[in-house]
Amino acid sequence: MSKQNHAKLALDVGAFVAFLIAMDPRSSGIALHEWLTIALAGTILVHLLLSWNWIAEITKRVFSKAGRNARANYILNWALFIDGVLIILSGIMISKSFVPFFGYVAPDNFAWRGLHSATTNLSMLLISMHVALHWSWIKSTVKRLFAGKESRVPQASFSMDRKDAQA
Amino acid sequence: MKILFRILVVFVIAALIGGVCFALVNGNGTTTTNQQQSEFQRHGDRHGHNGGFSGVAIPFGMVRNLIVVSIIAVVYLNAGKWLGKGKGTSRPARLAKT
Numbered sequence: 001m002s003k004q005n006h007a008k009l010a011l012d013v014g015a016f017v018a019f020l021i022a023m024d025p026r027s028s029g030i031a032l033h034e035w036l037t038i039a040l041a042g043t044i045l046v047h048l049l050l051s052w053n054w055i056a057e058i059t060k061r062v063f064s065k066a067g068r069n070a071r072a073n074y075i076l077n078w079a080l081f082i083d084g085v086l087i088i089l090s091g092i093m094i095s096k097s098f099v100p101f102f103g104y105v106a107p108d109n110f111a112w113r114g115l116h117s118a119t120t121n122l123s124m125l126l127i128s129m130h131v132a133l134h135w136s137w138i139k140s141t142v143k144r145l146f147a148g149k150e151s152r153v154p155q156a157s158f159s160m161d162r163k164d165a166q167a
Numbered sequence: 168m169k170i171l172f173r174i175l176v177v178f179v180i181a182a183l184i185g186g187v188c189f190a191l192v193n194g195n196g197t198t199t200t201n202q203q204q205s206e207f208q209r210h211g212d213r214h215g216h217n218g219g220f221s222g223v224a225i226p227f228g229m230v231r232n233l234i235v236v237s238i239i240a241v242v243y244l245n246a247g248k249w250l251g252k253g254k255g256t257s258r259p260a261r262l263a264k265t
Contacts, residue, residue, distance in 0.1 A: 017229070020236075024228030045177060052173055085184045111192050124232070128239030135244065 008050050009141050015043045019127060023120065034091065034098040041088055048081075073133050080126045083119050090116035 018040045025033035048055070055077075058066060062074050092099055093112040099105070131138070 020229040020232045023232045027228035045174065048177055049170060049173055081180075082184055085181045086188055089185045089188055109192075115188075115192065124235060125239060128236045129243050131236065132240035132243040135240070 004050065005141055006145070008047075009138075009145065011043060011047060011050070012138075015040060015047065016127075016131075018043070019123075023124065031097040034095055037088070037091060038098060041084070044084060069133075076126065076129055076133065080123070080130055083123050083126055086115060086119045087123060090119060 018036050021028050022033055022036045022040060028036070058070060058074050062071055066074070090112045093106055093109065094116055095106065
């Protein structure tokens with residue numbers, strides 16, 4: 001397994017665990033919830049950079065050659081990105097730990113709270129679908145990691161070539 | 168340089184989405200009234216609390232979320248199969264070679 005796949009898997013597992021913790025602020029506490037989510041946003045940025053070749057490739061082909069699954073995956077990823085931006089924005093607007101740390105306290109606006117709740121609930125659904133769509137890649141990468149064999153990681157179930165995944 | 172450009176692209180798109188959302192939410196002139204506040208509290212506020220850090224509760228919260236994610240993922244992956252079976256449109260049995 002290539003180093004990049006190794007790094008990607010570690011990053012994704014870390015991000016997923018952080019997501020699971022951040023999704024339950026009642027048990028983690030609001031400070032951990034906010035700081036962890038900000039760290040998670042950075043991780044997602046790296047995740048996007050590592051998948052950049054695939055994103056660029058499918059963006060060119062999405063309306064012409066891409067298969068149905070690849071197109072669905074592309075639309076799902078966009079939904080996930082938009083949802084992530086809305087979660088962070090609404091989270092910043094109702095922040096009780098992260099933003100006040102920099103000396104600013106935003107006035108209460110319950111529209112942001114409603115938006116934050118709605119987008120976080122939606123993210124649960126979208127992340128689940130994202131994991132489901134990439135399940136074959138996750139399974140084979142983990143298998144190869146524990147087998148310790150240097151072999152080609154199979155393609156994901158959709159038709160687009162993931163050049164970055166094989167790098 | 169290439170990576171910086173890519174980061175900039177992600178930030179610009181995020182800023183555009185965030186800007187539109189900000190304009191939509193704040194443009195409506197939404198100021199919180201007492202009625203809205205009490206209504207919100209009555210229906211429950213998932214994030215409007217200062218829950219303290221609890222090392223014991225974290226694994227339970229994580230497992231609960233993991234179960235939810237797993238259920239949705241399994242349903243999503245198998246929905247086609249299950250629906251296909253229900254309608255009797257599953258793949259026909261392969262004919263034996265002669």
